[in-house]
Amino acid sequence: MGIQEQYRSEAAALLSSGEVKLVIGFGAGSTADRRRPLFARTPEEAQKFVLDAACIANLSTYLVAEGLLSDGKKVGVFLKPDGIRSVNILISEAQLKPEQVVILGYAIESGKDVAALEGRNISDFSIGEKIRKLTPPPHVIEAAEKIEAMSAEERFEYWKEEFSKCIKCYACRQVCPMCYCRRCIVDVNQPQWVSTSSHTLGNFEWNLVRAFHLAGRCASCGACDRACPVNIPLRLVNYRMGKEVRSAFDYVAGENSDQKPVLASFKQDDPETFIL
Amino acid sequence: MTRILLRNKLDDCIAAWQKAGFSVLAPVKRHEMSSFGEVRKADEMALDLVLTERTIKDQFFPQTEPLIKYKIGKHQIDSETMTPPEKKRVFFGVRPCDASGLAIDDPLFGWDYKDDYWFGRRENSVIVTIACSQADDFCMCTSVKLSPDSTKGADVMLRPLSDGSGWQVEAMSDRGTALVETISSLLQESSAEAAPVPQVAEKFDVEKVMEWLADKENFESQFWKDIALRCVGCGSCTFLCPTCHCFDIQDEGDTYQGIRRKNWDSCSFALFTMHTSGHNPRNTQSTRWRQRIMHKFNYYQGKFGVNSCTGCGRCTRQCPVDMGITETLQAITNLPR
Numbered sequence: 001m002g003i004q005e006q007y008r009s010e011a012a013a014l015l016s017s018g019e020v021k022l023v024i025g026f027g028a029g030s031t032a033d034r035r036r037p038l039f040a041r042t043p044e045e046a047q048k049f050v051l052d053a054a055c056i057a058n059l060s061t062y063l064v065a066e067g068l069l070s071d072g073k074k075v076g077v078f079l080k081p082d083g084i085r086s087v088n089i090l091i092s093e094a095q096l097k098p099e100q101v102v103i104l105g106y107a108i109e110s111g112k113d114v115a116a117l118e119g120r121n122i123s124d125f126s127i128g129e130k131i132r133k134l135t136p137p138p139h140v141i142e143a144a145e146k147i148e149a150m151s152a153e154e155r156f157e158y159w160k161e162e163f164s165k166c167i168k169c170y171a172c173r174q175v176c177p178m179c180y181c182r183r184c185i186v187d188v189n190q191p192q193w194v195s196t197s198s199h200t201l202g203n204f205e206w207n208l209v210r211a212f213h214l215a216g217r218c219a220s221c222g223a224c225d226r227a228c229p230v231n232i233p234l235r236l237v238n239y240r241m242g243k244e245v246r247s248a249f250d251y252v253a254g255e256n257s258d259q260k261p262v263l264a265s266f267k268q269d270d271p272e273t274f275i276l
Numbered sequence: 277m278t279r280i281l282l283r284n285k286l287d288d289c290i291a292a293w294q295k296a297g298f299s300v301l302a303p304v305k306r307h308e309m310s311s312f313g314e315v316r317k318a319d320e321m322a323l324d325l326v327l328t329e330r331t332i333k334d335q336f337f338p339q340t341e342p343l344i345k346y347k348i349g350k351h352q353i354d355s356e357t358m359t360p361p362e363k364k365r366v367f368f369g370v371r372p373c374d375a376s377g378l379a380i381d382d383p384l385f386g387w388d389y390k391d392d393y394w395f396g397r398r399e400n401s402v403i404v405t406i407a408c409s410q411a412d413d414f415c416m417c418t419s420v421k422l423s424p425d426s427t428k429g430a431d432v433m434l435r436p437l438s439d440g441s442g443w444q445v446e447a448m449s450d451r452g453t454a455l456v457e458t459i460s461s462l463l464q465e466s467s468a469e470a471a472p473v474p475q476v477a478e479k480f481d482v483e484k485v486m487e488w489l490a491d492k493e494n495f496e497s498q499f500w501k502d503i504a505l506r507c508v509g510c511g512s513c514t515f516l517c518p519t520c521h522c523f524d525i526q527d528e529g530d531t532y533q534g535i536r537r538k539n540w541d542s543c544s545f546a547l548f549t550m551h552t553s554g555h556n557p558r559n560t561q562s563t564r565w566r567q568r569i570m571h572k573f574n575y576y577q578g579k580f581g582v583n584s585c586t587g588c589g590r591c592t593r594q595c596p597v598d599m600g601i602t603e604t605l606q607a608i609t610n611l612p613r
Contacts, residue, residue: 038506197537223596229512233308
């Protein structure tokens with residue numbers, strides 16, 4: 001039995017036993033190479049799940065959808081390591097109760113083979129060390145290094161061009177599991193803290209606000225990057241912020257759910273290089 | 277015999293239009309994004325794209341637009357209207373769906389008052405449409421009763437020749453006739469055949485959809501809740517749509533002076549309908565998605581006699597969760613009746 005069939009029957013079993021009220025996975029998409037999020041409430045619907053190397057979205061973003069878990073019931077969800085990492089972060093930030101999430105874990109190996117991950121509860125996934133070694137795909141690192149090699153002026157020009165494309169559709173925010181605020185700061189309009197105008201300055205404001213809010217919280221899933229309809233390489237921003245946090249605090253977000261959020265906790269030996 | 281324009285005459289064409297006082301805008305790919313941008317040479321044009329990622333709408337209804345400058349004094353308020361630039365522009369290589377979008381939005385911007393910003397630009401622009409020679413999986417113009425060679429919204433219609441060397445030229449409006457006149461010496465008479473138009477399969481039955489939407493019984497249907505479950509509520513589909521036109525007015529500045537701006541807004545956003553009291557009549561994503569579909573295929577039809585969709589397919593093509601109009605309207609077509 002292939003992993004797809006195995007997970008279909010596991011999802012069906014979770015639903016028929018009543019252990020979970022819903023399983024979030026992938027279904028066929030509008031073209032042969034696309035998969036779309038699929039919500040199954042019955043064992044029959046679970047037979048529509050697809051699991052293959054095209055299932056790249058981070059479905060953990062739905063776990064923080066308003067009202068989804070407020071009834072205390074459990075939800076099953078298909079997650080890759082970056083999704084598991086997101087769940088760890090959400091638990092450490094008190095946005096999820098670990099007992100409400102049943103994980104159908106999988107990994108995509110060398111971009112084509114799908115392997116099952118052992119375990120169903122978040123505590124089963126001892127992937128801390130693995131995550132520490134996880135690096136973004138080579139093309140991301142290559143692009144990041146190219147930008148780091150630029151002079152400050154060149155770098156500013158580069159990001160000015162990129163952010164100028166932004167249309168403030170907020171797709172990056174909406175697909176991000178870490179953007180769970182019920183009212184984002186840019187939607188607070190009494191007063192309007194962040195300009196809604198999508199001119200270069202307004203676009204800088206938005207993208208920098210998001211970058212800072214994700215520092216030490218990004219699971220590097222790349223969802224923002226894939227969602228951006230105007231192709232801004234957003235994950236490079238988050239990659240850089242993650243690197244800063246790692247070098248300053250030896251902290252990699254999402255290693256386990258017992259982590260204390262790095263920017264919301266204090267240690268005696270935290271570097272204080274910013275204090276003159 | 278028809279008049280044709282050869283590809284190798286495009287540079288001369290641009291020069292002739294510039295000489296006649298026009299800026300020339302065409303599909304371009306810059307910084308990893310395709311959109312309409314000003315060109316000076318033909319090789320800057322990306323004419324082989326199925327569609328640009330950004331629509332031509334942006335050039336008439338920009339994402340942010342200054343309306344007035346104001347200064348609040350002790351005894352008076354001074355304000356200055358910021359009128360849009362009255363630049364003469366040629367849009368070369370517009371796809372039929374995008375050109376249709378402009379024609380669909382015209383009645384909206386001229387309905388309760390004439391929007392000077394929209395019409396100022398419309399009246400100074402000439403739309404040169406190129407019929408499609410390719411379509412992708414997301415194209416659905418035929419489903420909304422348009423076609424890959426629709427002339428709606430076109431001032432000049434170009435039909436690709438089958439050998440790819442150029443286009444048949446047909447003026448569709450007075451503005452188009454005048455534009456063709458400026459390049460008449462570059463055109464030639466030819467009997468060269470136009471390339472066949474690509475087949476775009478009909479994906480849903482728009483009549484059936486409209487009938488279902490018009491039935492008030494269906495407004496509270498479970499269908500809306502199910503179909504919108506995975507919608508993440510971003511504004512990508514609305515901002516990339518060639519007809520979506522909602523905006524918000526914002527004052528930017530300090531206590532004493534500022535600029536009043538017209539900024540794109542989206543019915544996908546929760547804030548779009550939020551009342552000052554905190555009450556939100558569209559408080560779930562499903563009600564917001566329903567609004568988008570109802571607006572396009574029911575309300576707009578009722579008001580202006582046309583659907584507010586050109587079948588460009590950008591909503592699905594760019595959707596982060598693979599949603600869009602096609603899937604929704606297909607599902608409505610197939611609902612048991």
